[in-house]
Amino acid sequence: MKKLFGLIALFAVSAAFVLNTSAPGEGLDIGDKAPDFKLKHIDGKYYSLSQLQPQVKGFIIAFTCNTCPYAVKYEERLKSLHAKYADKGFPVVAINPNDPEVKPGDSFNAMKETYSNKEMNFLYLFDEGQKVFPQYGATKTPHMFILDKSMTVQYIGAIDDNVENAKAVKNTYVEDAIEAIMAGNKPTVTKTKAVGCSIKVKPVNRHLLKKKASVSN
Amino acid sequence: MTFLKSICLFALFTLGLANVQAQENLAEFADLPLVVTDYAGLEPLFQQRNDTTYVVNFWATWCGPCIKELPYFERLNREWKDKKVKVVLVSLDFKSQIRTRLMKFLEKKQLESEVVVLHQSNANDWIDKVDPSWSGSIPATLVYNRQKRAFYEQEFYNYEELVSIVKSFIKM
DSSP: OOHHHHHHHHHHHHHHHHOOOOOTOOOTTTOOBOOOOOEEEEEEEEEEHHGGGGSSSSEEEEEEEEEHHHHHTTTTHHHHHHHHHHHOOOOOOOOOOOOTOGGHHHSSHHHHHHHHHHHOSEEEOOOOSSSSSHHHTEESEEEEEEEETTTTTEEEEEEOSSSSOOOOOOOHHHHHHHHHHHHHHOOOOOOOOEEEEEEEOOHHHHHHSSSOEEEEE | OOOHHHHHHHHHHHTTTTOSSSSSGGGTTTSSEEEEEOOOOOOOOOOGOOOOOEEEEETTHHHHHHHHHHHHHHHHHHTTTTGGGEEEEEEEOOOIIIIIHHHHHHHHOOOSSSSEEOOOSOOTHHHHOOTOOOOOOSSSSEEEEEEEEEEEOOOSSSSSHHHHHHHTSSSS
């Protein structure tokens, strides 16, 4: 009977993932259900959110890469976030969305090197074929998406408000969002913006970037 | 350098840009031959109302695709001057690299288009003011004149792509 309940729960969760995903290209907004994915970690094993979901209270999804100076400046802070919040149920799940043919420094092998050189402590997944970032609507590295237990998007944007100087940070946007979720509240600040490196795609794949010109007369 | 500085001062005068430092202390860059400012000081650049079409490109020396497309903006600035097109290159280089990396780059490249530096730590305070559709990735380009305004969060893969956009702003 217990097994049956488990199965039903599993089906329900899978159904939730299938039914609530947004159309690719549009990207996620606050309140949307985040789509599941199955991507390769630097250890060669594949991980999915649905597989991790039973053990967590949410996710700190970070679209990031090896090469972008903004991403590099946030590496230590991503490690600190994982160290602080993984045990509390909010692991960092990093995803490299760049096409290595455009940016060789963001190849899977280069990811492995970065991972060991920087002694990273979180999952560092490769968006092979660039299928995942367009569904999330990520446009740059780093680009953060905070999900709660039900996979609902609660925060999109920057890690904090000072890329150059971690000590001068006044607003810890991601931490604030997680603390709010842990306290059973909605984050006060749900969307922020920061400068970042565009996600690297081949010219033929530029449609994957959610980039329509905004024109006004 | 004096010549460069006079060009910059002239540009500063024509655009109404000022080294306003309400948000950031940028006095340490006062000796550089280009404007280094926070958003408040740069704001007039986005609100010119005259017969010029402004092409404002956001870039940085650390941004690969930005460097790749710089020649297209340089060519545009050169070839479209007489049609009243003005290119302004807004550098978003890190504060710690303005004096070193950026200045070295500019010295080497001798860009003809005007270069200004925007530094304001919390980009969340100003990105929406440039254009609400901008997520913050660079390269990104604002094109505007009195009749029309458009923002392109993308890179230009060739000169023609950029020109075709500018053409749509100008009555030929």
